[in-house]
Amino acid sequence: MEKKKQWRFDTRVIHEAFRPEEWQGATQPPIFQTASHLHPTAESLSDTFGGKSQDHIYMRLTNPTNRVLEQKIASLEGGKAAVVTGSGMAAITTSCMALLRAGDEFVTGNSLFMSTYLLFSNVFKKYGITPRFVEPTDIDAICGAINDKTRFIYIETIGNPKMDVPDIKKIAKVAHDHGLPLLVDNTLATPYLCRPIELGADVVIHSTTKYLTGHGCATGGVVIDAGTFDWESGRFSDFKPFVHRKGPLAYIDRVWREIHINFGTTQAPFHSYLTAIGLDTLVVRMERHLKNAMKVAEFLNGHPEVRWVRYPGLPEHPCHEVARTQFEDKGFGALISFGLKDQDACFRFINNLNMIYHLANLGDCKTLVIHPYSTQYLSFPEETRRYLSITPDLVRLSVGIEAVEDILDDIAQALEGLT
Numbered sequence: 001m002e003k004k005k006q007w008r009f010d011t012r013v014i015h016e017a018f019r020p021e022e023w024q025g026a027t028q029p030p031i032f033q034t035a036s037h038l039h040p041t042a043e044s045l046s047d048t049f050g051g052k053s054q055d056h057i058y059m060r061l062t063n064p065t066n067r068v069l070e071q072k073i074a075s076l077e078g079g080k081a082a083v084v085t086g087s088g089m090a091a092i093t094t095s096c097m098a099l100l101r102a103g104d105e106f107v108t109g110n111s112l113f114m115s116t117y118l119l120f121s122n123v124f125k126k127y128g129i130t131p132r133f134v135e136p137t138d139i140d141a142i143c144g145a146i147n148d149k150t151r152f153i154y155i156e157t158i159g160n161p162k163m164d165v166p167d168i169k170k171i172a173k174v175a176h177d178h179g180l181p182l183l184v185d186n187t188l189a190t191p192y193l194c195r196p197i198e199l200g201a202d203v204v205i206h207s208t209t210k211y212l213t214g215h216g217c218a219t220g221g222v223v224i225d226a227g228t229f230d231w232e233s234g235r236f237s238d239f240k241p242f243v244h245r246k247g248p249l250a251y252i253d254r255v256w257r258e259i260h261i262n263f264g265t266t267q268a269p270f271h272s273y274l275t276a277i278g279l280d281t282l283v284v285r286m287e288r289h290l291k292n293a294m295k296v297a298e299f300l301n302g303h304p305e306v307r308w309v310r311y312p313g314l315p316e317h318p319c320h321e322v323a324r325t326q327f328e329d330k331g332f333g334a335l336i337s338f339g340l341k342d343q344d345a346c347f348r349f350i351n352n353l354n355m356i357y358h359l360a361n362l363g364d365c366k367t368l369v370i371h372p373y374s375t376q377y378l379s380f381p382e383e384t385r386r387y388l389s390i391t392p393d394l395v396r397l398s399v400g401i402e403a404v405e406d407i408l409d410d411i412a413q414a415l416e417g418l419t
């Protein structure tokens with residue numbers, strides 16, 4: 001297929017970075033299930049190791065199936081290059097480790113996915129790295145936490161499960177005024193709803209396990225480099241060899257060369273293949289996710305058994321206006337947090353559900369529910385749970401793409417069973 005012009009986003013999710021005529025007519029990236037690749041001569045393998053060719057060497061380094069996904073997602077996010085990883089957490093670890101050395105600090109929003117919070121607060125601390133947690137919606141707090149040891153600012157587009165929406169444009173300006181890159185976990189929004197690079201972010205991260213794959217069938221992650229940050233600035237003198245090698249792509253080169261390869265955060269090509277299939281339908285799935293989530297949030301908001309609802313689509317949500325602007329009125333995500341009377345009511349609600357799946361995941365085409373306080377956050381000290389807004393009365397719902405009437409019916413009958 002001849003690419004004659006820049007396609008629209010909805011077309012690029014399907015056709016970008018893949019031309020069947022280059023793959024013997026295959027219409028999905030073939031799965032290259034091989035640990036290593038044969039090289040015809042001693043010279044060719046040496047040249048590839050020397051970076052003179054883009055040929056593949058070994059699966060832990062690169063893989064043709066993975067490369068298609070990297071190029072496609074980089075394009076969808078408006079980035080220049082990407083590295084796919086074995087999980088979202090692998091993407092978060094590699095993206096941060098490429099920037100951090102013992103003694104460094106970084107500023108991070110405090111409404112983070114649970115494992116990200118643990119990685120930052122417990123694991124990184126072991127290596128002498130200090131995260132400075134702040135409310136990501138408080139620009140003054142972000143500015144106040146930056147010092148001469150800070151290496152980056154980190155936020156999630158929509159906090160999970162706090163459901164706050166930081167202002168990416170404003171935070172990117174703060175970051176750049178201080179000579180720092182901004183890293184954004186865009187998992188909950190997807191590039192359909194928000195493209196942080198267009199708002200000033202320098203690095204975008206995803207757990208592709210969620211909406212990008214969309215069917216709860218593969219774990220994966222990706223780190224995308226905008227390719228626009230100045231890695232030659234004073235604070236980043238340790239980037240010199242990477243700048244020398246790759247110029248504006250110094251960061252993704254470091255993610256790949258120093259961290260991804262050596263920590264072995266490789267993505268299985270079969271998972272990239274499943275994600276590529278899922279991506280084809282991202283736009284239509286997201287349209288339905290967003291429409292359904294809005295209706296479910298409104299229903300919950302008006303229900304007498306429901307004490308509170310946290311969803312940025314509701315006008316009373318403190319981040320509603322930022323979300324409206326940032327997401328260009330397309331929607332507000334498909335994750336909803338809401339409160340029942342107490343933990344017992346949450347358990348009874350979950351046990352009453354018939355269709356909705358009870359499990360630890362989000363971003364599946366099926367509607368999913370979990371009680372975070374007694375599961376993902378079970379081992380957290382009470383004080384930390386409170387700090388992260390994880391209360392015993394909180395239910396988290398990941399709204400799927402089933403007929404919304406059936407989702408509402410299931411929720412309604414489960415709530416009725418509480419009386």
Ligand SMILES: Cc1ncc(COP(=O)(O)O)c(C=O)c1O
Nearest residue numbers: 087088089113160187207209220
């Ligand atoms: C916002 C966010 N980022 C990252 C992750 C981690 O992704 P994975 O489970 O693929 O490692 C999750 C998982 O739920 C998430 O919700």
